[in-house]
Amino acid sequence: MRAVAPLRQSRIAGLGEHRPAGRLTNDDLAARGLDTTDEWIRTRTGIVSRHVAASDETVVSMGIDAAAKALAASGLTGADVDLVILATCTMRNAIPGGAARVATGIGARGAGAFDVNAACGGFCYALSVASDAVRTGNAQRVVVVGSEKLTDWLDWSDRGTCILFGDGAAAAVVTTADEPGIGPVAWGSDGEAYASVGVPEGDWAVRMDGPAVFRWATTQLAPVARRACELAGVDLADIRAFVPHQANARIIDALVRALRLPEHVAVARDIATTGNTSAASVPLALSALAGSGAVEPGGLTLLLAFGAGLTYAGQVVRIP
Numbered sequence: 582m583r584a585v586a587p588l589r590q591s592r593i594a595g596l597g598e599h600r601p602a603g604r605l606t607n608d609d610l611a612a613r614g615l616d617t618t619d620e621w622i623r624t625r626t627g628i629v630s631r632h633v634a635a636s637d638e639t640v641v642s643m644g645i646d647a648a649a650k651a652l653a654a655s656g657l658t659g660a661d662v663d664l665v666i667l668a669t670c671t672m673r674n675a676i677p678g679g680a681a682r683v684a685t686g687i688g689a690r691g692a693g694a695f696d697v698n699a700a701c702g703g704f705c706y707a708l709s710v711a712s713d714a715v716r717t718g719n720a721q722r723v724v725v726v727g728s729e730k731l732t733d734w735l736d737w738s739d740r741g742t743c744i745l746f747g748d749g750a751a752a753a754v755v756t757t758a759d760e761p762g763i764g765p766v767a768w769g770s771d772g773e774a775y776a777s778v779g780v781p782e783g784d785w786a787v788r789m790d791g792p793a794v795f796r797w798a799t800t801q802l803a804p805v806a807r808r809a810c811e812l813a814g815v816d817l818a819d820i821r822a823f824v825p826h827q828a829n830a831r832i833i834d835a836l837v838r839a840l841r842l843p844e845h846v847a848v849a850r851d852i853a854t855t856g857n858t859s860a861a862s863v864p865l866a867l868s869a870l871a872g873s874g875a876v877e878p879g880g881l882t883l884l885l886a887f888g889a890g891l892t893y894a895g896q897v898v899r900i901p
């Protein structure tokens with residue numbers, strides 16, 4: 582048997598995103614009769630509005646659009662792609678997964694394709710697997726997609742959950758590189774706390790013990806971010822941008838404080854107009870940050886995703 586090829590380096594070559602045109606404001610939620618206010622949602626979560634997919638916008642169709650844009654940004658076409666990984670937890674049906682249809686939709690005929698379900702942690706898991714596939718030579722060019730239609734899984738009368746989530750998709754193209762562009766992953770899980778967020782057996786909508794998840798996120802995840810930096814051999818002082826999962830602006834603030842990030846670090850705050858889009862959250866926030874020009878191409882960026890499972894994962898990447 583032939584040995585694994587010598588390791589290569591990997592990088593993110595381009596990003597793409599799909600934000601549904603449909604938009605739901607906090608006032609819209611209150612106007613529907615939900616016992617809440619714009620003021621409560623803004624101050625407790627930082628969310629002002631979220632995107633809502635139309636009935637013909639699906640996890641797969643949004644993923645295809647985001648992936649096609651990421652390929653265009655990378656100067657590639659579907660024919661160049663040999664692996665597609667779809668991070669999602671909101672497919673309407675569990676069988677089959679959606680990745681093969683995304684591959685077909687972008688013209689990546691015959692590409693390897695599989696889904697990753699690590700809920701809101703999913704994109705960072707999928708990115709790590711994509712990076713390893715490129716580094717070992719198992720793939721040359723990988724499309725990693727985070728796509729979610731959470732609004733299919735929300736109880737619009739449950740004010741503890743429905744105010745938080747939104748729909749959307751974003752994608753990254755991972756290719757070989759001369760210099761390291763995707764650092765090692767710091768990942769982990771806590772299955773004992775699985776019941777704190779998710780769709781309970783026999784139920785149909787996401788339920789959550791919000792305060793428990795909030796406490797976990799604000800007390801347990803800063804060490805994961807530090808570990809991702811250590812693994813990448815990067816000092817926190819050298820980080821140009823921080824892209825945490827967009828679950829709650831107060832969680833983002835707490836992480837920034839716990840990590841003592843200097844003022845010059847650009848912090849992704851896509852949550853205000855996007856809400857929590859689970860596996861799409863980190864790539865959407867990364868895409869928005871890269872597009873804003875707040876970080877130079879090549880800037881070291883710390884990703885940190887976490888959520889149901891519980892699962893978490895983070896790594897340092899260079900902005901394409």
Ligand code: UT7
Nearest residue numbers: 616617618621625701740741744791792794795828829888
């Ligand atoms: O990606 C998955 C991971 N999920 C998360 O990271 C979510 C983490 N958790 C959170 O973001 C917060 O816990 C929430 C935003 C969900 C809730 O905020 P909170 O500050 O933890 O509020 P709470 O659940 O402790 O509730 C405080 C009060 C309660 O009223 P009483 O019992 O004090 O009278 C709630 O009933 O606020 C009430 N409340 C609301 N009021 C107006 C809860 N939701 C709402 C609402 N509008 N939407």
